[in-house]
Amino acid sequence: MKRVLVLGSTGSIGESTLKVVEAFPEEFKVVGLVAGRNRDSLLSQSKKFKPEAVALFEGELPNNLPFKAFTGIEGIRRLIEELDFDVCVAAISGSAGILPTYWAARKGKRLALANKEALVCAGPFVKSVSREIIPVDSEHSAIFQCLNGERRESVEEIILTASGGPFREREDLDKVKPEEALKHPNWNMGKKVTIDSATLMNKGLEVIEAYWLFGFPLEKIKAVIHPQSIVHSMVRFVDGSVISQMGVPDMKIPIVYALSYPERLPLGEKFPSLNLHFSGLKLDFYEPDTGKFPCLKLAYESLERGYPYPIVLNAADEVAVELFLKGKIKFTQIPVLIEEVLERSNFPKPESIEDVVEVDRRAKELAWKVARKWL
Template sequence: VARLAASPEVDIVVGAIVGAAGIVSTFRAAEAGKKLLLANKESVVCGGKLLMDTVKRCGATLMPVDSEHNAIFQCLVGETERSREKARIILTASGGPFRTRKDLSDVTIEEATHHPNWSMGRKITVDSATLMNKGLEVIEARWLFDFPPERIDVVVHPQSIIHSMVEYEDGVVIAQMGAPDMKNTIAYSLAYPDRFTAGVTPLKFSQIKTLTFEDPDLNRFPQLGYAYEALKMGGSASIVLNAANEIGVEAFLEGRIGFTDIAVLCRSMMYGFQPPAPTTLEEILETDRQARELARAWADGYSEHRRDKN
């Protein structure tokens, strides 16, 4: 896949591989100066500044396909650097299936893999349920748009009509709205700077009865907070957090750890394994490998403890 992404016969690369497995092909496409439509969060989360520098140095074009970052991109189009300096990014989150559920200790695999608004893969759906998906998006936004984390906010918007917003210094908020359908963001990314129809039914505002917003609950969903902590820690903290989460979700889907144990694993890894910031793609991959090895050992030990306890 990585070789194909850099092929001279390819003009546009759509990076939609799930997880850290998509990092190498993303870097190869960037190094080859491709138009890169990126739906792989982990490439930006783990690649960070190194990936963005590669995109700039090699003359590549990176278009975010995820609905939230695609929305932010659209809200920033045409704005000057001066306008961006004090602007705030507001990422919207559906809140997932457990937005109003108080006790998450007994969440089942079936419950965690059913999203109320979006049809996605199992891993991403679990990330949405823990709000880790939004945490990864905070880290992405920091690098994609060169905004410091203190100017990136998250608001829960259960209807998923507003895909994200930008608030400017004068108090004006520009929001991108649309039906919750990924065909729109893919079409926009393919056609930019033009637009074409993606076959999605337009919004009918007379049928939208309510748009609500609320703050995320970091006590019940601590992984969103861990993303901000990872950015503050620097180094390879984002790589470690992402690796730990992937292993944690894998172990949960296999029934070896509980839903809330994913967060416990993530925090344990972030503060227990702190390698320096990577300077090459190879160092990113090696840090990711080591973090996964340690996270698997943690999950295996925790799983054995649960069996012994039961």
């Protein structure tokens, strides 16, 4: 039985992970839960799964709990270092997950990675201390599966698919409201990643994540629009063959794969709705429109410019999305803000994980400064 630590247990990926664990009690046991600020949900999860330790980043926990309880970022570090686990699901959203993901990777256990920012911002450092990373992002899980058993020199390119979000055919993007952007046509996700999907920034961040995960040059990492979200990604080989991984758009599928690899568990028996039916199935593919959705292009450019520009890209995007969700800037101003922050930044290359956090902090300060003209 695998002992599972869940970072970000009250978020979308964390909750899906707990559903998978609950479906396979003979395979997995939750031994640790870490949440941001949702105290009540964390305590409810703790009562149900009976972990050995929990941590809450922001707020206080009751005294006399029947397990170890930690608070704050230092408390999260202590939990990770003291807890005995076999696999860590790293699902804290955004740059807040960088340090906890790094600490978990440093333990030398399996990292089931859902927090893409950990690699976007700290790829060299997370990779250097990791023993094993199994991606949870559906696209990277798909690439991982397509590459399994293949020779690297046989790969022509890897192709990440994107739904295109809810506005692929919409023209008046300057009139998009936050509540509209939060209605993803296929996936049920957190607010930040849902907005990123609408701007195509999510795909841009995934391109950078793929660069660090799989080690292929940037020119071999492509993105394509696939509105149905059935083909999660593909690998094209030098002989002209293309291998894809398909499935319904539900994160429980890549989660159970990351937890159980190299075995495959009968998830379809537990959740019949996850079985893919082919009758009448339609699969469309289009080239992304980076003129209409420039965030994808900005992500490629940030990686081409080198480290630490991906950190700046991500930091500026987090600020821009926050402002958009609060109704302070327009949907079309998100890439404008990000591009200006990239142009005005001049931060040194990080030499440590602490430097990464500092660049992230300073880049966000710059983003807020740039945004003042719209506030």
